[in-house]
Amino acid sequence: MFYWFLKTIVIGPIVRLVFRPWVEGEEHIPEEGAAIFASNHLSFSDSIFLPLVVPRRMTFLAKSDYFTGRGIKGRLTAAFFKAIGQVPVDRSGGKASNAALNSGLKVLRRGDLLGIYPEGTRSPDGRLYRGRTGVARMALEGKVTVIPVAMIGTDKAQPTGKVIPRIMRVGVRVGKPLDFSRYEGMEDDRFVLRSITDEIMYELMLLSGQEYVDMYATSMKDRLVSAARAKARELQEAAKPGSAAPELEEALDAAEGRDRPSTGDPATAEAAGPDDSDDGDAPVVAAS
Numbered sequence: 426m427f428y429w430f431l432k433t434i435v436i437g438p439i440v441r442l443v444f445r446p447w448v449e450g451e452e453h454i455p456e457e458g459a460a461i462f463a464s465n466h467l468s469f470s471d472s473i474f475l476p477l478v479v480p481r482r483m484t485f486l487a488k489s490d491y492f493t494g495r496g497i498k499g500r501l502t503a504a505f506f507k508a509i510g511q512v513p514v515d516r517s518g519g520k521a522s523n524a525a526l527n528s529g530l531k532v533l534r535r536g537d538l539l540g541i542y543p544e545g546t547r548s549p550d551g552r553l554y555r556g557r558t559g560v561a562r563m564a565l566e567g568k569v570t571v572i573p574v575a576m577i578g579t580d581k582a583q584p585t586g587k588v589i590p591r592i593m594r595v596g597v598r599v600g601k602p603l604d605f606s607r608y609e610g611m612e613d614d615r616f617v618l619r620s621i622t623d624e625i626m627y628e629l630m631l632l633s634g635q636e637y638v639d640m641y642a643t644s645m646k647d648r649l650v651s652a653a654r655a656k657a658r659e660l661q662e663a664a665k666p667g668s669a670a671p672e673l674e675e676a677l678d679a680a681e682g683r684d685r686p687s688t689g690d691p692a693t694a695e696a697a698g699p700d701d702s703d704d705g706d707a708p709v710v711a712a713s
Contacts, residue, residue, distance in 0.1 A: 450599030467580035561621035575632035
C-alpha cells in the first residue's frame with residue numbers, strides 16, 4: 426500500500442514533473458507474470474526512476490547496509506526501504522549469496538517483477554562492468570525471461586555522493602525480453618551461467634552505449650581506492666621538510682641551472698629508465 430502511495434501520490438508526480446523522464450521500449454514491459462529487469466547501475470536514483478516508469482510493482486534486491494544504518498538518517502532510510510517492499514541482501518558472498526538468490530526467487534514465484542543490477546554495485550566511472558552470474562541463476566531457476574534496461578543520464582543527474590540531484594531529463598531504455606529456456610536444468614553449470622550473464626551485459630552495452638570493461642566494478646573500485654591512498658602517501662611524504670616531490674626538485678634544479686647527479690637513487694636520478702621502477706609511483710602501478 427505504501428509503495429503505491431509514494432509512487433502515485435507523493436514521489437511519483439513530483440519526479441515526473443521535475444525530471445520528465447523519457448522511456449523507450451515500453452512495449453517490452455510485460456503486463457503480467459514474473460520477469461527480471463536487469464539494469465545497468467549509474468546512480469542511487471536508478472532505483473527511483475526505473476520503478477516509476479514501469480506500471481507494475483517492482484521489487485529490488487537492496488544491499489543490507491540500507492537496512493542497518495544508525496542514527497536518524499539510518500533509521501529513516503531503513504524505514505523507507507522496508508515500506509516500499511525492498512528486499513535486503515548481504516553481498517559478502519558464500520552463504521549470503523544463496524540467501525540473496527532465495528530472496529529473489531520468492532519474488533519471482535509470486536509472479537512479481539524483480540529488479541537486479543548485474544554489476545553488483547554502481548559504476549565507478551560511467552562504464553559498464555562485468556556482470557555477476559546471480560541474475561542468470563535466478564532466470565533459470567525461476568524460469569523467467571530477463572528484460573535488459575539501460576538507465577540514461579542518471580549519473581549526471583545524481584552523481585555518487587551527491588544527495589540533492591541536478592534537475593535534468595533522464596531516460597530509461599527497455600530492451601526485448603531475453604529467453605534462456607534453452608538452458609533449462611543447467612543452472613549449476615558455471616559456464617552456462619557465465620554465457621547467459623555475458624549475453625545480458627552485451628544487450629545492456631548496446632542499449633546504454635556505455636564502454637564495456639571486462640572486470641568487476643568492485644575490483645575497479647578497489648584499484649581506484651588503492652591508487653588514491655598511494656597518491657595521498659606520496660603527497661604526505663612530499664610535504665615533509667626536505668623531501669619535496671621528485672618533479673619539484675627537478676624543477677628547482679632546472680631553475681637554478683644545476684644538473685642533478687645521476688645515481689642509482691631514484692629520488693635523485695635525473696631520468697629514470699624503463700627498468701627503474703623503485704620510485705614513488707610503484708604502489709600506484711601495482712594498484713592499477
